[in-house]
Amino acid sequence: MSTTEPIAAPTLGSRARRVALPLVLSFVAVAGSLGASRGEPDRRAADWFMVVLILVGTVSLYWLRTHPTRVLWATVVATLVYMLMQYAYGPVIFAFVITVFYTIRMGYRVSGWAALAALYIGHVGGRMVLGINEQGVYQVLLVGTCFVVLGFTAELFRAHRDRVMAAARTRKEAELRQAGEERLRIAQELHDVVAHHISLINVQASTALHLVNRQPEQAAPALSAIKDASKEALVELRSIVGILRQSDESAPRQPVAGLERLEHLVNRTSMAGLEVHTVVHGDPHPLPTGLDRAAFRIIQESLTNIVRHAKATAATVRIQYGEQSLVLQVDDDGKSLVGPPTEGNGIIGMRERATALGGTLTATRTPTGGLRIVATLPL
Template sequence: MDRNRGIQWSDQIYDAVVALVLLGVGLVGTAPAGANEGIGIGRATYPLVAVAALALAVRRRWPLATLGVVTVATTAYLVLGYPYGPILFAFLVAVYTVAAYLPLRTGAVAGGVALAVLLVHVVVGVRPLGLLGAMPAAAWVVVPFAVGTTVRLVRENAARGRVDEARRLADAERLRVAREVHDVVGHGLAAIHMQAEIALHLLARKPEQAEAALTAISRTSKEALDELRVTLTVARRDEAADDRAPTPGLAQLPQLRDRLAGAGVPVTVEVTGEPRTLPVAVDLAAYRVVQESLTNVLRHAGPATATVRLRHTSSGVEIEVTDTGRGAVPGPGGGYGLAGMRERVTALGGTFTAGPAPGGGFRVSATLPVEEAQ
């Protein structure tokens, strides 16, 4: 039933056209075929030809029933001694349909039964052929069955390829969203954690400064939530973008710098070159590289300061983030954050390096290309 629901009107029309064409070929070509073989036709010739051809109009809706009707009509035609002619085309199409549209085992059983029935005409009937006639009769089943099976396998492989491609795209989208959430939540929680530690340390002795730290926590959490909301809204294609927070980009570096300063990490931003409007993907990647680099400073560098250098060139933008901290690579193998930054940059055709800085501390460097037309 599921297969029948999947049959389109265009397929039904096509099958009907095939049936009518084969009917016309059978009505026109059977008599000449008989004359060529020196065999006459009888009263049942054309009714059997018509039944075999017209049954193909529903060949994809009911392939087994179609094969059964065509096999009986063709066998009766041959048993009566009528000439080999266009009716065999209908039989070939019926066998092909079973092989192409049914599971292999079902199609093989149906083809075997059809062959057994068809072989009746080689041993009984008006013109028995004996065992020598079995070979050509077997070819009428084996050849279309092999062709139909090949077509079905190609179609199934193509369908699996489409499923695999859809799964790959879904996995890539999940990875993208996970990376965005990691960058947003990781940075926000790191800043909040540091500010909370400061507030707890100052609460008893300098409550006014503790209040400032708590205010910074409130502001940082709100900004992180707004940014997370934007990220998840963009990921959900069926909803409009949230206008309450802008899409992250280099224009938000001042807010990012202020958040890190409130968490106890002074950040200096140096910009050289003529700033220009960057493509959204490049702008977002550049911001995420700076954000994740500063988050790593906050988490791993200890008491330190950080410097962000942006250099706008005719071919793109160059980013360098250095700190005066311990200089150790964060986490085993550089951490998920470094891997995520590298994937972002290389996906856009850029270059990325990270490691201890020559004069101490840690250095992250990235180059993001921009097309000239942009």
């Protein structure tokens, strides 16, 4: 299986680099082979066909990156014919070495090793067929050893390249995963903040509209609650937006939402007409920031759902501090309903928060038909 790098659109610089290697190697190979011919009078004399064979291997390197296997076999044929025709030994082998190294390194392992075997067997077998026996066993084994060393050297570089690419893919996947988790966390925060405060504003606005004509003096607390809830929503939203922008401006921010703000949450919810009772079991103690925030948001979303959807007048929040986990339970006294509760974005978001911490969250009916949310968050 081949692993090739994506080929970018050629630029002036890349074209120059692609031309440089064939050009330089062509000059070196032709000049070196001509010089070797003068020093080896017993070999076939240099002629135009020798130059053509050399140029087939060197010039084809221009297409090495785009068509590696075709260039590989072109150099194999040109080099093999050059050797069997007994031209002088020279730098003709350079193009073949470069092509084999590149193809194996880029992942064309079968083609690279097949080319090594083809040139070696073709050279040794061709000489036997043509009756050329000027090389001894030692020389034949030496050439074979050099080919094997070339192949394994290319394999080492290929393995290194694969490790680098795998590490890059792993980093990219981790970055994408972290970005996805961060988007989910931000979406949950925005949903919890907006849904809670808008629900309170909606309830208080309905109350104010109902009282404004009949008992205008009693509409003032509802309007005040709307003002406070909208102000608090704007503060939290601006805080989240400031984090997204990573700005250093002194935006008004509240402490990270946690169970220490539970009393404030209960008071706000009570102003919407829902009586909330809090029961704590165990010894309260500081919690990890992520778990503390998740616990607060689960309770907040549970109360928001009750205010928005349940025809309830009271809710009970139970918090149990255990040695291994924190257990949250929120019940309401809604009307008698049958069947499992419908899971909307609120319950799904709460379950995602619990699951992200390795915990669980269930939504069931109470014996009276109300909604019961139970979340277990491991410490």
